[in-house]
Amino acid sequence: MAYRDLRAYLETLEEKGKLRRIKKEVDRNWEIAAVCRQLFYKIPPERRPALLFENVKGFKIPLVAGVLGASRQIYAIGLETDSFEGITSKWVEALGKPIPPRIVKSGPCKENILMGDKVNILNLPAPVWTVGEDPGPFFTAPYVITKNPETGARNVGTYRMQVKGANKTGFLIGKEQDAGLHLRRNDQENKPTPMAVVIGADPSIGYVSVSKVPESMDEFAVAGGLRGEPVDLVPCETVPLEVPATAEIVLEGEIPANVRELEGPFGEYTGYMGPAGQQPVFNIKCMTFRNNPIYQAFISQRPPSESSCIRGIGREWPLYRHLKHTLNLPIRDVRLKEAGGSGAYVVVSLKKQFDGQVKQAMYGVWSQRSGFGKFTVVVDDDIDIRDDFAVDWAMSWRVRPDKDVYIERDVQAVGLDPSQAPPSVPQHDPIRDVGSRIAIDATKKHDYPAIAVPPREHLDRVAAQWEQYGIGD
Ligand SMILES: Cc1cc2nc3c(=O)[nH]c(=O)nc-3n(C[C@H](O)[C@H](O)[C@H](O)COP(=O)(O)O)c2cc1C
Numbered sequence: 001m002a003y004r005d006l007r008a009y010l011e012t013l014e015e016k017g018k019l020r021r022i023k024k025e026v027d028r029n030w031e032i033a034a035v036c037r038q039l040f041y042k043i044p045p046e047r048r049p050a051l052l053f054e055n056v057k058g059f060k061i062p063l064v065a066g067v068l069g070a071s072r073q074i075y076a077i078g079l080e081t082d083s084f085e086g087i088t089s090k091w092v093e094a095l096g097k098p099i100p101p102r103i104v105k106s107g108p109c110k111e112n113i114l115m116g117d118k119v120n121i122l123n124l125p126a127p128v129w130t131v132g133e134d135p136g137p138f139f140t141a142p143y144v145i146t147k148n149p150e151t152g153a154r155n156v157g158t159y160r161m162q163v164k165g166a167n168k169t170g171f172l173i174g175k176e177q178d179a180g181l182h183l184r185r186n187d188q189e190n191k192p193t194p195m196a197v198v199i200g201a202d203p204s205i206g207y208v209s210v211s212k213v214p215e216s217m218d219e220f221a222v223a224g225g226l227r228g229e230p231v232d233l234v235p236c237e238t239v240p241l242e243v244p245a246t247a248e249i250v251l252e253g254e255i256p257a258n259v260r261e262l263e264g265p266f267g268e269y270t271g272y273m274g275p276a277g278q279q280p281v282f283n284i285k286c287m288t289f290r291n292n293p294i295y296q297a298f299i300s301q302r303p304p305s306e307s308s309c310i311r312g313i314g315r316e317w318p319l320y321r322h323l324k325h326t327l328n329l330p331i332r333d334v335r336l337k338e339a340g341g342s343g344a345y346v347v348v349s350l351k352k353q354f355d356g357q358v359k360q361a362m363y364g365v366w367s368q369r370s371g372f373g374k375f376t377v378v379v380d381d382d383i384d385i386r387d388d389f390a391v392d393w394a395m396s397w398r399v400r401p402d403k404d405v406y407i408e409r410d411v412q413a414v415g416l417d418p419s420q421a422p423p424s425v426p427q428h429d430p431i432r433d434v435g436s437r438i439a440i441d442a443t444k445k446h447d448y449p450a451i452a453v454p455p456r457e458h459l460d461r462v463a464a465q466w467e468q469y470g471i472g473d
Contacts, residue, residue, distance in 0.1 A: 002080070002227035003202045005108070005246035006064075006294060009078065013050055013067060018074055020049045027057050028137065032127040036065050036299040045071035059125035065297045068206045069309035078203035079226060091317035094225030095213075101220040102230040107245025108290045113237060119167040119287045121251065124199070124295050126163055130267025135276075137163045138266060140307075141298040143198040143209040144171075145241050146182045149191070154242070155179055156209045156219040158298070161197070162263055167253075167284040170263035172277070172427065174415045176369050178215050183255060183280060192254040194239035195282060200248030200296040202227065210298075210307075211314025212370060220244075238286045248293045253284040264427060269311070269341045271302030272418040277427025303338045312342035315372065323348070323364045329357070332381040336372065344414045346373040347391055351381040352443050362406065362439040371414035376439040383442075394442040404441040411437055 003009040013019040026032055032053060039048060050066035069075045072084060079090045114120075126137035139161040146155050155178040161169040173180040179195075186193045198205070204223040213222050224230045233242035236252045243250050263279035300307035312335075320334045332349040336342040348361050358378045365373040379385060379394040399405070413420050413435030420432045453459075462469075 002204070002229040005202050006067075006200045006248055006296065009203050010052065010064065010067065010294075013074070013077060016077060018049050018070075018077060019052055019067070021052045021054055023054055025055045025057050026053050028059070028063075028125050028127045030128065030131045032056070032063065032065070032297075033129045033131060033301075037301070039066065039070065040299070040304060046073060048074075050074055053125075056125040059123070061123065061125055061293055061295050063125050063127070063295045063297060064200075065299050066306050067296065068203055068298070069306040069313075070299070072309060072313070075207075075309060075313055078207065080228075087313060088317065090226055091313075092321070094222050095217075095318065095321050097225055098217060098221035099224030099228070099230050100218065101224060101233045101242070103242060104232045104234055104245055107232060107234045109234065109243065109245060109247040109250050109288050111291045112289050114287045115237070116285065117167075119251075119284050121163060121169070121284065121287070122166055124163075124249070126295070127297060129301060130273065133273050134266055135162065135264070139163065139169070139197075139199065139297075140300050141199060141206065141296045143201060143205055144173075144179055145196040145198065145243060146179045146193060147241065148178075148182055148215070149185050149189075149193075153216065154218050154220060155182065155215070156205065156223075158206075158209045160266065160300070161282065162266070164261075164281065169282045169284070170261060170279055171282060172263055172266075172274075172279050175433065176371070176412065176415075181215075186255075187258050190257045192256050194241055194254050195252075196236050196239060196241045196243050197251040197282070198243055198247045198249070199251075200294050201244045202231075202246065205231065205244055206296075207310065207314055210310050212318045212368070214318065215369075236286070237288065247290075249289045249295065250287070251282075251284045252286040252288070253282055255280050255282055260428075265423075267301045268416050269300055269303065269305070269307050270344075270416055270418055271341070273423065274416045274418075275423050275425065275427050277429070279428065303341050308338040308342045312336045312338055315342060319346075319365065319368065319372070322368060323361065327360070327364045329361055329364060330381075331361070333385050335385045340375065341414075343370070343372050344417065345375045345377075347377045347379065347385045349379050349381050349383055349385045350443065355445075358441045358443055359406070359439075362441075366408065366411065366437060366439075371412045371417075371435070373439075374414045374417065374435070374437050376437065377442055378439070380443045391442075395440065398442045398444050399440055400445075404445075406439045406441070408437045408439070410434055 161171040204227040232245040260278035264276035268274040330351040337345040
């Protein structure tokens with residue numbers, strides 16, 4: 001049965017030994033970020049737990065981090081599966097058979113309602129992430145809900161938010177993001193954009209929020225498809241939007257049209273500081289929350305991180321679907337490598353049917369409305385693209401640099417790519433928007449000699465009598 005809310009999910013994580021409660025008092029101004037980073041440095045993914053900080057100095061609200069993606073193993077639990085293959089089938093199912101949300105009258109997220117001056121987001125234990133560089137605390141796991149002003153289609157997206165006061169945040173939404181399009185459309189007509197921000201909800205909502213779901217799809221319906229049951233939504237108090245009924249914390253308000261203020265700098269998913277720039281603001285009119293709410297953060301900054309894990313998986317399956325089912329290309333697998341922040345570096349394996357098809361795959365990757373694939377590598381389907389060594393082997397011996405490397409100039413850049421401009425160039429400068437991409441065709445272009453390893457039957461025979469050699473494992 002689907003997780004009803006974040007709490008039910010945390011119980012399951014704890015039962016499976018994947019949640020550690022931290023009772024020691026921690027300082028949100030420096031300590032939480034350092035503990036989360038050490039979690040990635042010290043503990044390998046298969047043993048890495050999510051964290052519940054029960055005692056944040058100066059705050060009554062506990063904080064959870066890493067609960068959606070401290071590792072792929074945790075991601076699998078979030079989708080109620082026990083294997084990486086299960087993650088794939090859940091995504092394929094959700095995108096193929098979305099389940100529309102159900103509107104209900106009320107829910108636990110309405111247990112407390114604060115209006116106007118009573119709103120105070122400074123009570124939320126948002127950490128300072130890149131201490132000494134970020135200007136203050138940021139929300140890293142907001143699920144931002146907006147509607148397309150023309151079609152009314154709902155969108156959920158995660159765009160980190162800078163806490164700017166008791167009822168105000170700044171934020172940065174990439175121009176290609178769905179909410180960025182809604183905002184620009186309203187700006188053109190000088191209308192404010194209604195917005196609701198959810199912090200803490202059942203995991204399916206977080207997974208769609210960070211994933212590149214096609215704009216035409218209702219992301220709550222995709223979340224329904226992921227969890228196998230509809231998401232219950234309740235109407236907001238002050239804006240014409242709906243939010244998950246069992247959300248922990250909801251902020252309602254609007255983005256005033258054409259207002260820009262200084263936002264950032266912020267320690268980014270690329271692993272570098274992103275510069276400050278003129279960005280929109282969110283004015284909060286109402287805050288609703290459950291009794292004893294739980295605050296959720298995503299662990300981001302330099303990859304690997306929770307951010308690169310959850311974005312990578314949530315982008316791979318929509319991209320796979322686009323290449324395989326929309327473009328009808330014989331794709332075996334698609335990988336967004338975490339070192340590239342799950343955006344800059346894409347590897348595709350293809351069962352090539354004819355010459356020239358590799359270019360179709362490259363342009364297929366680049367045809368998405370995102371800057372993904374600054375590096376795009378296409379390999380044959382005998383290469384396991386989850387194995388870096390195998391990809392490097394294909395790059396080493398199946399590429400002729402003078403013929404198999406393609407450079408595309410003046411195209412959309414990967415968001416926040418620090419190679420675009422020095423830190424003194426502000427984030428909103430258009431020089432950051434247009435860049436270039438490289439694709440490498442690492443497939444075989446003619447018949448190849450046999451692979452130089454012993455025959456399979458000899459390997460199997462030796463494996464079956466391995467103890468007799470006395471070598472050990
Ligand atoms: C921790 C975290 C922080 C993110 N911050 C931003 C951000 O500040 N701006 C942005 O445009 N995308 C950000 N993203 C990426 C978007 O969430 C992602 O591209 C998502 O697909 C956007 O939703 P949309 O496709 O509905 O627009 C962030 C992702 C994560 C996991």
